[in-house]
Amino acid sequence: MKISKVKLTAVGVPRHTGFVNKHVIVQLETDEGAVGIGEMSDFSHLPRYSVDMKDLEATLDSILIGKNPFDTADINRELDLNFPQALYYYEKGSFIRNGVDTALYDVCSKFLGVSMSDLLGGRQREKFKVCYPIFRHRFIDEVEENIEVVRGRLEQGFDTFRLYVGKNVDADEAFLDRVYSEFGDKVTIKSLDFSHLLDWKDALRATRRLAKYRFELVESPAYWNDFEGLNHFRLQCEFPISEHVWSPRQQYEMIKKDSVDIFNIAPVFIGGLTAARKAAYAAEVAGKSVLIGTTQELSIGTSAMAHFGSALPHLNYTSDPTGPELYIDDIVTQKISYENGYLRLPDRNIAGIGVDLDWNKIEKYRVPDLSWGDVSVHQLQDRTSQTRG
Structure with missing residues (x-):
């Protein structure tokens, strides 16, 4: 089994507080038909910089396409080289590696017909x-x-x-x-x-x-x-x-x-x-x-x-x-x-991660990029409403 395509989709979903969090959905398609999904969670946090979605997708294409998703150790080593650890709590490279790694486990467990656990x-x-x-x-x-x-x-x-x-x-x-x-x-x-x-x-x-x-x-x-x-x-x-x-x-x-x-x-x-x-x-x-x-x-x-x-x-x-x-x-x-x-936990009889994408919801919350707009430092730090101090 080989990874044949990487697809990234950014969404912005509001919290009950009014704060909108941006996440990236990862899809890894394979030549065997199995598709793994992952989540790069919470790009809407300090430090106040983001990544370019098109560039990120192209970078992941160059790393992942043609790889066997079961080679998780080798793939993670390459992800570490491209998105290195920075000894920082909210390092965006960690979010990226996490989304890809989750999708690897999902596609492998789906291919085997077993739960991710x-x-x-x-x-x-x-x-x-x-x-x-x-x-x-x-x-x-x-x-x-x-x-x-x-x-x-x-x-x-x-x-x-x-x-x-x-x-x-x-x-x-x-x-x-x-x-x-x-x-x-x-x-x-x-x-x-x-x-x-x-x-x-x-x-x-x-x-x-x-x-x-x-x-x-x-x-x-x-x-x-x-x-x-x-x-x-x-x-x-x-x-x-x-x-x-x-x-x-x-x-x-x-x-x-x-x-x-x-x-x-x-x-x-x-x-x-x-x-x-x-x-x-x-x-x-x-x-x-x-x-x-x-x-x-x-x-x-x-x-x-x-x-x-x-x-x-x-x-x-x-x-x-x-x-x-x-x-x-x-x-x-x-x-x-x-x-x-x-x-x-999701039902153990369900192969993979146990949840399925809802494309109607994804289209509803899809955003073009991970830019910041006028969100303040306090809002990023404390996840407060856009209208409160």
Whole structure:
């Protein structure tokens, strides 16, 4: 089997907040008729540069056409050379590699007539617990808005939430006080997610201030790649510490400095399922736990993460992929499903990734490019409405 054509399609799908996220759908056609799909998720994020779609498609043509999609190791090495790792959280090259790698696994599993999870080691679970994100408070009047989000999502079965913090700690504290006074034990706060906004000392002060409220762990409480600062925070904090993995080198430094308890692994940030599996194996050898992270993918990317998570033996904490619930729509015929706060895997009898493209939806949300327009830095950072500050 050989790859015969690469097709990229950009879509812009609005979130319920009003922010429009741009993603790229990848299709890999083969001479055997099997077609694999992947998702380059969330180009609408800092750093504020994008890629040229025509140039990207031509580059991937030169890399992929004529290759056997089962040669995932060789293809990923070539992708690394063309879109190198930059030791940065939102490196766009990682998004590109991830979309292609997902499509490789999809086309190979479809060709074999098996579920993608079977190529990733086999299922150890049919579902896993996920949390719904509460986005960062900039203003105190956003507390009431976010309480309403908790109220609505709790009715839908989501009882665990991840709270982005650090920009307005007064508002963070007010929110947590409202959550536990109104919902009590019905709601769990999985984590305080600082997203590298603060240095470790300021993050530690904020964590200690908020520690009177219940939460399970702390995420990204230092500037990115500050491995020593992360270690200092961990030694002085009573809660487990989680950090994203965005390159093998960065993970090596975190293991070397003993900086974390939990590795947050998302294929989009480390550049695909192949790299994510390596990161999960490294975590297991190092005696660390794992959770599945997210940039809030559509159903294609979320389905890939569901298959990845299904095969992990040390998925010990609540994970993050609830992206399809954040958007007003999707670009597949049937969205991946959630049940009582759990992400459910697609039916194992369905070959491949388990979701199908809906071309009517794709045409509805198709965009010509990945340009930025007048989106502000705050909107990119916090995924806020185009009309709010």
